[in-house]
Amino acid sequence: MAARAPATLEDSVLRLAGVGPSVAAALEKLGLKCIRDLVFHLPSRYQDRTRITPIAAARPASEVVVEGVVEASHVQFGKRRSLVVRMADDSGELGLRFFYFNRAQQLRLEVGRVLRCFGEVRRGPHHLEMIHPEVQVLDDAQPLPAEAALTPIYPTTEGLHQARLRKLVLQALEVLIRAGEVHDEVDDFIARHWSGPRPLPRLAEALIYVHRPPPAVSVETLWEGDDPAQQRLAIEELLSHQLTLRQLRQRAHNFEAAQLAPAPGLRQGLLAALGFTLTGAQQRVVGEIDGDLALARPMLRLLQGDVGAGKTAVAALVAGNALAAGLQVALMAPTELLAEQHGRTLGRWFGALGIEVVMVTGKQTGRVRKESRARIATPGPRLFVGTHALFQDDIRFADLGLVIVDEQHRFGVDQRLALLEKGAAGARRPHQLIMTATPIPRTLAMTAYADLDVSVLDELPPLRTPVRTSVLPDARREAIVERVASLCREGRQAYWVCPLIEESEHLDSQAATDTALALAESLAPLQVGLIHGRMLEKDKQAVMGAFVAGQIDLLVATTVIEVGVDVPNASLMVIENAERLGLSQLHQLRGRVGRGQARSDCVLLYQAPLSETARHRLQVMRDTTDGFVIAERDLELRGPGEVLGTRQTGVAGFRIADLSRDRALLPLVQRMADELLRSAPALVSRLLERWVVQRIDYAKV
Numbered sequence: 001m002a003a004r005a006p007a008t009l010e011d012s013v014l015r016l017a018g019v020g021p022s023v024a025a026a027l028e029k030l031g032l033k034c035i036r037d038l039v040f041h042l043p044s045r046y047q048d049r050t051r052i053t054p055i056a057a058a059r060p061a062s063e064v065v066v067e068g069v070v071e072a073s074h075v076q077f078g079k080r081r082s083l084v085v086r087m088a089d090d091s092g093e094l095g096l097r098f099f100y101f102n103r104a105q106q107l108r109l110e111v112g113r114v115l116r117c118f119g120e121v122r123r124g125p126h127h128l129e130m131i132h133p134e135v136q137v138l139d140d141a142q143p144l145p146a147e148a149a150l151t152p153i154y155p156t157t158e159g160l161h162q163a164r165l166r167k168l169v170l171q172a173l174e175v176l177i178r179a180g181e182v183h184d185e186v187d188d189f190i191a192r193h194w195s196g197p198r199p200l201p202r203l204a205e206a207l208i209y210v211h212r213p214p215p216a217v218s219v220e221t222l223w224e225g226d227d228p229a230q231q232r233l234a235i236e237e238l239l240s241h242q243l244t245l246r247q248l249r250q251r252a253h254n255f256e257a258a259q260l261a262p263a264p265g266l267r268q269g270l271l272a273a274l275g276f277t278l279t280g281a282q283q284r285v286v287g288e289i290d291g292d293l294a295l296a297r298p299m300l301r302l303l304q305g306d307v308g309a310g311k312t313a314v315a316a317l318v319a320g321n322a323l324a325a326g327l328q329v330a331l332m333a334p335t336e337l338l339a340e341q342h343g344r345t346l347g348r349w350f351g352a353l354g355i356e357v358v359m360v361t362g363k364q365t366g367r368v369r370k371e372s373r374a375r376i377a378t379p380g381p382r383l384f385v386g387t388h389a390l391f392q393d394d395i396r397f398a399d400l401g402l403v404i405v406d407e408q409h410r411f412g413v414d415q416r417l418a419l420l421e422k423g424a425a426g427a428r429r430p431h432q433l434i435m436t437a438t439p440i441p442r443t444l445a446m447t448a449y450a451d452l453d454v455s456v457l458d459e460l461p462p463l464r465t466p467v468r469t470s471v472l473p474d475a476r477r478e479a480i481v482e483r484v485a486s487l488c489r490e491g492r493q494a495y496w497v498c499p500l501i502e503e504s505e506h507l508d509s510q511a512a513t514d515t516a517l518a519l520a521e522s523l524a525p526l527q528v529g530l531i532h533g534r535m536l537e538k539d540k541q542a543v544m545g546a547f548v549a550g551q552i553d554l555l556v557a558t559t560v561i562e563v564g565v566d567v568p569n570a571s572l573m574v575i576e577n578a579e580r581l582g583l584s585q586l587h588q589l590r591g592r593v594g595r596g597q598a599r600s601d602c603v604l605l606y607q608a609p610l611s612e613t614a615r616h617r618l619q620v621m622r623d624t625t626d627g628f629v630i631a632e633r634d635l636e637l638r639g640p641g642e643v644l645g646t647r648q649t650g651v652a653g654f655r656i657a658d659l660s661r662d663r664a665l666l667p668l669v670q671r672m673a674d675e676l677l678r679s680a681p682a683l684v685s686r687l688l689e690r691w692v693v694q695r696i697d698y699a700k701v
């Protein structure tokens with residue numbers, strides 16, 4: 001029998017012990033096909049099973065190992081039968097709760113037994129508890145040793161257990177170690193550019209380190225990310241991401257596009273229809289976009305402009321270029337609410353010039369739906385305004401010249417690409433303009449949007465009085481309710497936002513519902529409305545419609561109203577638990593007021609006591625209304641613990657890099673990308689092979 005050659009990194013995962021067709025299929029769902037892919041499948045976090053935490057020191061939401069004696073154990077009947085155990089160590093008591101258990105397990109957890117449990121600690125009805133912890137019954141004679149090092153936790157998929165995945169990764173690491181002799185030129189390239197205080201390990205070492213952290217390393221160290229192994233990997237991932245986006249841009253530029261110069265007549269007509277004079281920034285940005293549209297290749301431009309900077313007018317003016325050339329334009333908003341708002345505004349501006357504005361939303365049915373589809377299939381200068389319904393499968397545009405995406409952070413890269421495909425005609429693609437009110441500092445923008453050109457609307461229209469912001473402890477709530485009452489009695493309107501209290505949309509909606517009831521009672525006969533994420537789209541619409549129409553005085557909401565809503569008569573924004581929100585989110589919420597003539601106020605309520613960081617944050621909100629300043633400060637203030645949610649930078653999907661935590665690396669990464677593209681195409685392909693971002697599908701570009 002011929003000995004099989006040892007597996008290489010290029011081999012299929014099927015070469016690993018324990019991988020048959022079904023495991024291979026599960027791995028493929030994670031994008032893992034060859035052994036190398038497994039090596040680059042990095043832990044998303046770590047569990048610390050290396051030490052035993054005294055019960056009293058366990059914090060809610062942390063995962064810990066505790067040890068103690070069972071003091072009580074009984075089956076509780078109620079909505080759901082559960083086994084409830086109380087255990088204690090010298091420092092305190094902890095509840096354990098099991099919903100699935102049998103008689104044998106119940107006996108195992110009898111009073112007097114010594115247990116070691118691992119699980120997430122949560123607040124229970126009486127004391128802290130763990131739900132379905134992993135339990136070991138300890139034999140007094142032979143205490144089990146704790147784990148020597150941190151346990152990596154991998155992103156996985158249904159049917160593929162952590163433990164199995166961990167074993168497969170370890171096997172893959174063996175293959176890597178055997179291949180370790182192989183010289184990696186990327187290591188040399190990075191070493192040549194690196195000038196940090198500590199030398200970076202080579203790629204193979206760094207990979208082994210993050211998969212099997214040495215015993216002394218703590219979870220905190222790994223969060224902070226300034227470990228050389230993590231930096232080595234972060235540099236490589238950021239570099240690959242950068243190269244991917246730049247290639248994407250190059251490919252997009254190989255397509256053709258219609259050359260769309262502004263038509264003087266239509267432009268003049270629109271400017272007159274707007275009813276205001278453009279700001280200097282609006283004029284400049286329109287000029288930048290005109291320049292792109294005049295070229296024979298598709299524009300890929302991001303327009304960043306703070307809330308209220310007037311992006312809609314810019315969109316209308318440049319849409320005019322395509323319409324004047326007889327082409328279709330599609331403008332997509334993230335919600336029906338915003339689509340309708342745009343439909344009204346643009347309908348007014350273009351209606352005056354005899355250009356049709358057609359709504360395309362998911363809720364359209366029957367005749368209306370048929371008609372909007374027919375319009376889409378017919379060539380001619382029309383402006384389609386809608387939600388993502390605009391790029392559903394059954395939609396074929398006859399002759400799409402320009403796509404405008406509003407409030408981009410709700411759309412990912414792949415959706416950007418799907419949209420581009422929507423208007424494909426041979427080698428021709430529509431121009432793309434993406435608009436966002438989420439200010440992103442320049443270094444970040446260059447990284448996150450390396451496939452786009454960026455324009456910035458950095459001036460607000462005149463005659464706006466900046467929103468006045470005050471920061472108050474929750475104890476002042478009654479006075480605020482009084483203020484809402486007197487304001488509403490004067491015919492103005494207000495928002496009251498109850499943000500996420502737990503990481504659960506359900507509890508979130510509950511908090512908003514309770515608050516709305518309480519406020520309705522104290523404010524009667526004023527009308528209090530409620531809007532939250534768990535409501536049906538049509539109910540949200542109805543509530544929002546009533547608020548726009550002035551039938552609701554105070555709108556209680558979760559953070560669903562964050563984006564784009566424009567109700568100029570609303571002049572007070574109250575945000576509860578403001579200390580829990582990121583600065584950018586607070587800024588977006590505050591941007592819902594100050595849109596009319598009246599002076600507007602924002603009240604940030606907090607629960608005392610405030611942490612040092614929270615105090616700083618709220619102070620920033622009080623001191624400035626400039627979105628870019630806020631974004632910069634946000635990045636500086638967010639500590640490593642808070643960076644975990646990439647939500648705020650709007651660019652998720654990194655395995656190890658974190659745009660905020662690792663931003664000091666970005667200029668270096670830019671320089672490296674330039675040099676590689678100029679002089680080392682072979683290394684570029686090697687990097688892309690290792691890290692290729694799954695969500696970017698080249699075939700579609």
Ligand code: ADP
Pocket residue numbers: 276277278279282305306307308309310311312313437461462566595
């Ligand atoms: P955003 O950039 O947040 O999308 P909008 O386009 O909704 O902002 O504009 C906000 C408000 O400012 C709208 O009521 C709009 O009509 C008004 N506006 C826009 N540009 C100007 C301008 N140059 N002068 C006066 N008002 C303007």
Ligand code: MG
Pocket residue numbers: 311312406564
């Ligand atoms: Mg807008």
